[in-house]
Amino acid sequence: MEKAELEIRHKQIEEEGYTILENAIEPDLIAEFRDEIHRVERERDTAPKGNTVEGFKTLRTYNLLAKSASFQKMPVHEAVLPLVEKVLEPDCLLSGMTSMDLGPGEVPQPLHPDDFVINVKRPHPPLVCTTIWALTDFTEDNGATRIVPGSHKRDQLPDYSQSYESIPAVMPAGSVLVFDGALWHGSGQNRSGDSWRLGINVQYCAGFIRTQQNQYVGIPREIARTFPDRLLELCGYALYKGITGHVDGESPAAALGVDRLVETAYAAGENAAPTISQDD
Ligand SMILES: O=C(O)CCC(=O)C(=O)O
Structure with a gap:
């Protein structure tokens, strides 16, 4: 469009x-x-x-x-x-x-x-x-x-x-x-x-x-693994704003067993974990 x-x-x-x-x-x-x-x-x-x-x-x-x-x-x-x-x-x-x-x-x-x-x-x-x-x-x-x-x-x-x-x-x-x-x-x-x-x-x-x-429950994992990246994201297999939806700190795509949409929670850009000085 x-x-x-x-x-x-x-x-x-x-x-x-x-x-x-x-x-x-x-x-x-x-x-x-x-x-x-x-x-x-x-x-x-x-x-x-x-x-x-x-x-x-x-x-x-x-x-x-x-x-x-x-x-x-x-x-x-x-x-x-x-x-x-x-x-x-x-x-x-x-x-x-x-x-x-x-x-x-x-x-x-x-x-x-x-x-x-x-x-x-x-x-x-x-x-x-x-x-x-x-x-x-x-x-x-x-x-x-x-x-x-x-x-x-x-x-x-x-x-x-x-x-x-x-x-x-x-x-x-x-x-x-x-x-x-x-x-x-x-x-x-x-x-x-x-x-x-x-x-x-x-x-x-x-x-x-x-x-x-x-x-997650409705679509069998073996079917979800065949999805292209954008469809995987739409089905919730990416992090939301770099945080929400993580599994052990990683993108849910990793838990699904695909090596795409790799991401670590709290690591990206404006959603990075805030840095607080340990001296304070
Ligand atoms: O079939 C339609 O035109 C609308 C159906 C609908 O709004 C619904 O099931 O919530």
């Missing part, structure tokens, strides 16, 4: 809470992700969870990095990651990856922010950044994600017994909705009659926050 474009998109997220990157992803890649989700759903015989959050006609698959190497291309994609890094910080983490395959007849999901478990005073600077990738067209009829523009600036969580005015994030397959995790949103109603709406949520959080999906 060009620098000027990045600034414009960032400003939209600051002001409205979201932006839509239309046709941002290569069609072949979108087809590959779609096929992989359908394969995993078939192999796991995925069924709806049957609750208001996860849906009654929706097939959800979590922890996608453990399911197929194809999905390694998503969190680091150059059309999206630079914007996420600008909304959060370059040291952000991958908080989780989930597919939402919304079946005909699905009812609307309650509007919610993705950072609702984070107990800090609202409004606050972005702590979570969510990207929803459209693997099919998202239309008002098939349940496009609904959003409440500007709601990331509110000082309260939604009252789940109320209804709120929202708009559908209509976008063609290959587009990505990017929003501040404080924005109220939810999957829409699928009243298409016969079509499925497939999206993947690639969610990030600031580096000092606990990720929603546990990457």
Whole structure:
């Protein structure tokens, strides 16, 4: 993404809470992700969870990095990651990856922010950044994600017994909705009659926050060891600000058994351990 474009998109997220990157992803890649989700759903015989959050006609698959190497291309994609890094910080983490395959007849999901478990005073600077990738067209009829523009600036969580005015994030397959995790949103109603709406949520959080999906336990070590450096960092295998996340004073990558991202805690630059004179 060009620098000027990045600034414009960032400003939209600051002001409205979201932006839509239309046709941002290569069609072949979108087809590959779609096929992989359908394969995993078939192999796991995925069924709806049957609750208001996860849906009654929706097939959800979590922890996608453990399911197929194809999905390694998503969190680091150059059309999206630079914007996420600008909304959060370059040291952000991958908080989780989930597919939402919304079946005909699905009812609307309650509007919610993705950072609702984070107990800090609202409004606050972005702590979570969510990207929803459209693997099919998202239309008002098939349940496009609904959003409440500007709601990331509110000082309260939604009252789940109320209804709120929202708009559908209509976008063609290959587009990505990017929003501040404080924005109220939810999957829409699928009243298409016969079509499925497939999206993947690639969610990030600031580096000092606990990720929603546990990457260390969820992704087998032999799979994590194959990740390129940037993906390893996003999955928490680097030190945060040169300190947080260390294992015996070293980068967690060493504990994973890879010889990349080598780092010693407290050793680097402004995060070096303070020097205190022993004579005082
Ligand atoms: O499926 C969607 O459009 C949004 C899903 C969502 O917001 C969620 O599951 O938290």
